[in-house]
Amino acid sequence: MNQFEEHDYSKEFDPHLWRKLLRFAKPYRWQLTGLGFVMIMVAVVDALFPMMNRIAIDRFIVPATTEGLAGFLALYGVLVVVQAANVFTLITLAGRVEVGIVHDLREVGFRRLQELSFSYYDRTPVGWIMARMTSDAQRLGDTISWGLVDIAWGGAMMVAIGAFMISMNARLGLIVLAVIPPLAVASMYFQKRILEANREVRKTNSRISGAYNEGIMGAKTTKTLVQEQANLAEFTTHTNRMRETSVRTAIFSGLYMPIVLTLGSIGTGLALWAGGTGVMAGVITYGTLVAFIGYTVQFFEPVRELARVITELQAAQASAERIMSLVETEPDIVDSLEVVARYGDSFHPRRENWERPSGRIEFRNVSFTYKEGEQVLSNFNLVVEPGESIALVGETGSGKSTIVNLACRFYEPTSGEILIDGRDYRERSILWHESHLGYVLQQPHLFSGTIRDNIRYGRLDASEQEIRRAAELVNAHQFIARHENGYDGEVGEGGNLLSTGEKQLVSFARAIIADPVFFVFDEATSSVDTETERLIQDAVQTVLEGRTSFIIAHRLSTIRRSDRILVIDSGRVVEEGAHRDLLALRGKYYQLYTSQFLEEEEEEVLAHH
Ligand SMILES: Nc1ncnc2c1ncn2[C@@H]1O[C@H](COP(=O)(O)OP(=O)(O)O)[C@@H](O)[C@H]1O
Ligand SMILES: [Mg+2]
Incomplete structure (x- = not known):
């Protein structure tokens, strides 16, 4: 079981957690106070109605008189109107509080998600995050507003009824x-059982969602590996368990309700018996008897409501725990206070203090692990001069992406340092680093919106002409011009309305528009059509001009263009130099070349003849 399955929330009520949540309720304290007040009003007015019945019977029906009836009816009318106004106020108030709290939770969560580093997303499944931001936020808002409504109402109702009866x-x-x-004993016993069973249901439910996620994400892989049978078997185990636990919950709830109802009937029976003898003895009026019977029925309504709210609170506590764990996660990569003082933070960058780097970058004794104990780089050293382009080649898993991830500061070295113009990059702000960096990743990600928006994302204050010039520079303009809506064309979610090649071209435009000092390109291995391929190669050429760049290269044409080739093996540079020199070595590069690139070269040669 990993941490993203439902924890065993066997904890009792956790006041510490709820106190932290008060922060989210605080902006609504006046609405919540108003709400509590209105709920008490509703309860008292509800409890007044049996009283009115008593008066009706004792004053008008039994004596068979209509004297003073007008006043009584007027009072009755007032109560009805007051109650209607109360209910209206309570629904609008509670609705507003609910929507507000859900909105605030999502906003805080979203902001935090943007601050969190790459490593957080390595550890955390997207499905888990989505569930926190959607259903957990909703449940919490719902419980804080409506749950409190029910508690205030139920509590006030029981107190009012008890007081009136006595x-x-x-x-x-x-x-x-x-x-x-x-009633209290039975409630405590069954509530405990029902809560436990509910917890079990949620745990199983989250496993099922997990399996679904895997199933959807991995559908293609599953099919190619013929894993459907195994996956289905696992899924069936989960769903069977879900059915068993759900049935158990239903049985407990099914037992509890009749017990409450029976106790209610016993209460009514006692009222009838003791009240009835009282009426016969002439010490209790008919009206009082009827009122008492009414009260015994009313008294058990909040009991059932409260039982439901307790279950909901327990679920909400689990939601709260998960949301707070997200909100309280600290990003691994943060700017130190001294850095913020000089360079500003992401909301108030102090650009006047930002120096433009010349582009020299050095890895000095850099070691790095993603997971404890699995050293990917150890004592890695590399100096790249301003404007130099470096091609990284090597087998899958050799550490090429890790090196560029560190250069991009998506991750920071576990030990050692990365220096830019001779200073550890941690002495400058993350935003400073980002603003001098352009990258095109293997699976370029675009945001839903227009092509123009996506290019502008590289520099938000870019003008229309600058956007167009950037697109022209990297050969993206041609395909955009052919697009039926041009720069206004929608790219779809994640850019999926464009082809991979087109996405890369847009990413190039987005990268170059910021005129970065450093450029990183993780070349896609998947082949694009020859025409697009040529456009991309040209774009690479343009973008590299005058920039310090790292290219994870798979194509010979790209490799040849770079100033220096590094052959990476198990996190080490095993060979380095220019294409010709490396070939002459007849080592690792020669091997890679003969197995991978020679074919490509032959194709090229054939194509030209
Ligand atoms: N996010 C990650 N979490 C844990 N291990 C990782 C992660 N990314 C890469 N690795 C591991 O680090 C090693 C180097 O990977 P990577 O830098 O991606 O190699 P390359 O880009 O050359 O294929 C591999 O053993 C890989 O399994
Ligand atoms: Mg890689």
């Missing part, structure tokens, strides 16, 4: 209230 007739009141202790 004030009407203390002896009869106490007899009826005698059902409370067994």
Whole structure:
């Protein structure tokens, strides 16, 4: 079981957690106070109606008179109107609080998600994050507003009813209230069981979602590996377990409700019996008896509501715990206070203090691990001069992406340092680093929106002409011009309305528009059509001009263009130099070349003849 499956929330009520949540309720304290007040009003007015019945019977029906009836009816009317106004206020208030809290939670969570580093996303499944931001936020907003409504109402209702009964007739009141202790015992017993069963249901449910996620994400892989049978078997185990636990929850709930109802009937029975004898003896009026019967029925309504709210609170506590764990996760990569003082933070960058780097970057004794104990780089050293372009070649898993990820500061060295113009890059702000860096990754990601928006994302204040010039420079203009909506064309979610080649061209435009000092390109291995291929190669050529660049290269044409080739093996540079020299070595590069590139070269040669 990993940390992203449902934890075993066997914890009792966790006041510490709820206190932290108060922060989210605080902006709504006046609405919540108002809400509590309105709920007490609703409860008291509700509890007044049996009182009105008592008056009706004792004053008008039994004596068979209509004297003073007008006043009574007027009072009744006032109560009805007041109650209608109360209910209206409560629904609008609670609705507003709910929507507000859900919105605030999502906003805080979203902001945090943008601050978190790459390593967080390595550890955390996207499905888990989505569930926190959608269903957990919703459940929490819902419980904080409506749950409180129910608690205030239920509590006030029971107190009001108890007080009215005792004030009407203390002896009869106490007899009826005698059902409370067994009710409390039964409630505690069953609530505990129901909560446990619910927890089990949620745990299984999250496993099922997990399996679904895997199933959807990995559908293609599953098909090619013929894993459907195995996956299905696992999925069936989960769903069977889900059915068992759900049935168990239903049984407990099914037992609890009749017990509450029976106790309610016993209360009513006691009222009838003790009240009835009282009426016969002439010490209790008919009205009082009827009112008492009404109260015993009313008294059990909040009990059921409260039972439901307790279950919801438990679920909400689990939601709260998960949301807070997201909100409170600290990013691994942060600017130190001294850095913020000089360079500003992401909201208030102090660009006046930002120097433009010349482009020299040095890895000095850099070691790096993603996971404890699995050293990917150890004592890695590399100096890249301003404007130099470096091609990284090597087998899959050799550490090429890790090297550029570190250069991009997506991750920071576990030990050692990376220096830019002779200074550790941690002495400058993350935003400073980002603003001098352009990258085109293997699977370029675009944001839904227009092509123009995506290019402008590289520099938000870019003008229309600059956007167009950037696109022309990297050969993206041609295909954009052919697009039916031109620069206004929508790229779709993640850019999926464009082909891979087109996405790369847009990414190049996005990278170059910021005129970065450093450039990183993780070349896609998947082949694009020859025409696009040529456009991309030209774009690479343009972008490299005058920039310090790292290129994870798979194509000979790209490799040849770079100033220096590094052959990486198990996180080490095993050979370096120019294409010709490396070939002459007849070593690792020669091997790679003969197995991978020679074919490509032959194709090229054939194509030209
Ligand atoms: N996000 C990650 N979490 C854990 N291990 C990783 C991660 N990314 C890469 N690795 C591991 O680090 C090593 C180097 O990977 P990588 O730099 O991606 O190599 P390359 O880009 O040359 O294929 C591999 O053993 C890989 O399994
Ligand atoms: Mg890689």
